[in-house]
Amino acid sequence: MPYIKDYGGKDDARPLADVVETSxxxxxxxxxxxxxxxxxxxxxxxxxxxxxxxxxxxxxxxxLARALAETYELIYKAVMDPKNSYPDPRSLVKHSPEQIRTILEI
Known part of the structure; x- marks a missing residue:
């Protein structure tokens, strides 16, 4: 998570999809x-x-539920961001952050 969180500020970095830890x-x-x-x-x-x-x-x-929902939203945004080059991002993040909040009852 810290890697995804810190990654956003690097304009010249390679896409997250190309990094082993976030492949x-x-x-x-x-x-x-x-x-x-x-x-x-x-x-x-x-x-x-x-x-x-x-x-x-x-x-x-x-x-705990709030922390999980916030973390999922961070991942969701990173996967859905076109600059991170995830092929078929919907196959990775199957639920919206709102759906996760509903499941977690927050």
């Missing part, structure tokens, strides 16, 4: 795992059950 195949694998966690098909997100105070537990769950 289409690498992102496909990572996003597949992400979608599995978010939708519950590949495990589940932590519910912070050990936190005894309901407000703290709720805040922790919301904070």
């Amino acid at each position: 289409p195949q690498m992102l496909l694998e990572c996003l597949k795992a992400f979608y599995g966690l978010v939708t519950g098909t590949e495990g589940s997100l932590p519910e912070f059950e050990q936190l005894q105070v309901p407000r703290l537990r709720s805040d922790a769950c919301y904070g």
